[in-house]
Amino acid sequence: MAIASFRDDAWSEHEVVATGPLSIHPAAHVFHYASTCFEGFKAYRWDDGTTRIFRLERHVARMRQSAGALHLPVPDAGALEAMVCDIVSQNREDAPDFPGALYVRPTLIGTLENIGAAASPSTEALLFVLTSPVGDYFAGGMRPLRIVISEEMRTSGHLGIVKTGGNYASALGPTLAAQAEFGADQVLFCPGGEVQETGAANFLLIRDGEILTRALDSTFLHGVTRDSILTLAAGMGYRVREETPTVAELLEWVKDGEAALSGTAAVLSGIGTIVYRGEDIQVGDGELGPNTLKLRDALVDIQGGRAQDAYDWVSEV
C-alpha cells in the first residue's frame, strides 16, 4: 500500500510499504469522532497489456471535497494522483483480466491524539491507498435486484454528499432489516417521499429515450458512475432529466419503465422488484431492461478499451 501522513501543517512524501497493521494511538480522532473518508474506483488491464484508471481526476477531486467537508487535511490533487498511480503500477499484476479489475481504495483518517478534540478538527492525518483484485461482478449472470423503499433518512442531510464511513453506519441498520424482512438487496432511501439513493449506489429511472434521476444536492453522494451514465446517455440521444422524482412518480414510471442502481461496483444494475409498504411491485416485466443493458454496455466498453474514449475518462498508469 501507499501511505503518507500529515503533521505540523505538511504532508510527507508517500511511501510504499507492505499492507499490514498500522500503529495508531487509541485516542486518535477517527476512533471517537469519525474523521474518515474514502474513495473507490478501478484500474483495468486492457487486452493491449496497458493498465488504465477510470476517471481518476474526478475521484481525486471528490476525495478532496470529502476531506474538506470533514475538516481533515486535504491532500494535494497531484500528490494523491501520483500515490494512486504508483501503487496501481506496483500491483498491476494482481488485476484479473477485464472485466475483472484492480479496485483502488484511498482512505484518509484523522490521527490527532486527543479525545478532548470532540469539537475541533484533527490536525494530523494518515492517508493510505489499498488495492485489491476484484472479479467480474456479473460472472454469475445478471440478476434483477430487489429494492425496498424506505421513507427514513439515509444519513444526516449535509453529510450525504460526503464519502464517509458514518453514512454507511447509518444505512446499515435499515439495510439489514430490509434484508431480513423482505429478502431485499438494498434500501432505496426516500426521505419525505423524495427519491434519494441506496446505501452505496445512485438510483436512476430509465426508459426508451429518457432518464430521470435526482438533481445534485448535498443530501446524496454524487456518483462518478451516475455522471458517466448521464453523459453517455445524453450523447446517445436520451433526454436526461435531473429532477428529483417523488415515490409516486417512481411507482408510475416502473409500470412500464426501467429502474437501476449505479456505482463503481455495480456499474449499472437493473432492478426487478420494488417493495413498497410491504408489497411487491414489479418493475416493467421484472427482468433486466434493454435500455439499462445498452447503457451499461456503453460504459463497460469504454472502461475496457473496446469503444472510443470520447470523453477522455481513462488514463494510462
Ligand SMILES: *Cc1c(COP(=O)(O)O)cnc(C)c1O
Ligand atoms: C460511492 C458511492 C456511490 C457510487 O459512486 P460511484 O462514484 O459511482 O462509485 C453512491 N452512493 C454512495 C452513498 C456512495 O458512497
